[in-house]
Amino acid sequence: MTGQPWDASYRYGRAPWDIGHPQPAFARLASKGSFTGAVLDAGCGTGEHALLAASLGLPAVGVDVAETALATAREKALSRGLQAEFATADALHLERLGRTFQTVLDCGLLHTFNADERPEYVASLASVTVPGSTVYILCFSDRGSDLGPHPVTEQEIRTAFNSTAGWSVAELSPNFIHTRFHPNGASAWFATIKRI
Numbered sequence: 001m002t003g004q005p006w007d008a009s010y011r012y013g014r015a016p017w018d019i020g021h022p023q024p025a026f027a028r029l030a031s032k033g034s035f036t037g038a039v040l041d042a043g044c045g046t047g048e049h050a051l052l053a054a055s056l057g058l059p060a061v062g063v064d065v066a067e068t069a070l071a072t073a074r075e076k077a078l079s080r081g082l083q084a085e086f087a088t089a090d091a092l093h094l095e096r097l098g099r100t101f102q103t104v105l106d107c108g109l110l111h112t113f114n115a116d117e118r119p120e121y122v123a124s125l126a127s128v129t130v131p132g133s134t135v136y137i138l139c140f141s142d143r144g145s146d147l148g149p150h151p152v153t154e155q156e157i158r159t160a161f162n163s164t165a166g167w168s169v170a171e172l173s174p175n176f177i178h179t180r181f182h183p184n185g186a187s188a189w190f191a192t193i194k195r196i
Helices: 004-011 024-031 048-055 067-080 091-097 118-126 154-160
Strands: 039-042 060-064 085-088 101-107 129-140 167-177 186-195
Touching: 004 067, 024 048, 024 129, 024 167, 039 048, 039 091, 048 060, 048 067, 048 101, 060 067, 060 091, 067 085, 091 118, 118 129, 118 154, 129 167, 154 167, 154 186
Parallel strands: 039 060, 039 101, 060 085, 101 129
Antiparallel strands: 129 186, 167 186
16 A cells, blocks of 8 residues: 555645544543553554553554654654654555554544455454454444545444454444544444454
């Protein structure tokens, strides 16, 4: 996956999904102590969720294909005095990281993949998790009054993360993704998925 189109989203101002703080759904998770072990922020953008994990004292790695976003994430880490690693990586080939994570955060990444790419993404996530690891996904939903681009159905999530592929969908509920164009949030799914 080339980072060029994504990088352009950051090079000329803030990307529409870059709200300057963690999504409320992830902030609530963090406040409940739901992040454990090493944390991967897949498709991290400017790093708010990796930095949230780092603020809890957890080892955190954010990966993205957009170099401009990663540079901003590193600047944020430095200015906030937080230890987080940010690296260029293709989310369809996370095995190249050569490490595993107990917690994976996906905010707005799943819905960027089409139906043909999703199985590859799910396999990529499997390559960096172990049984007992948890993946939290916040993605645009096909239900609700204010839909974002590339909405995903509940069935598409359940089909992608099935037991044959080594996953169990522990929870899947309606939620919201805040963007600079959806201050009250666009309709989203919030999924808690366990590696089995």
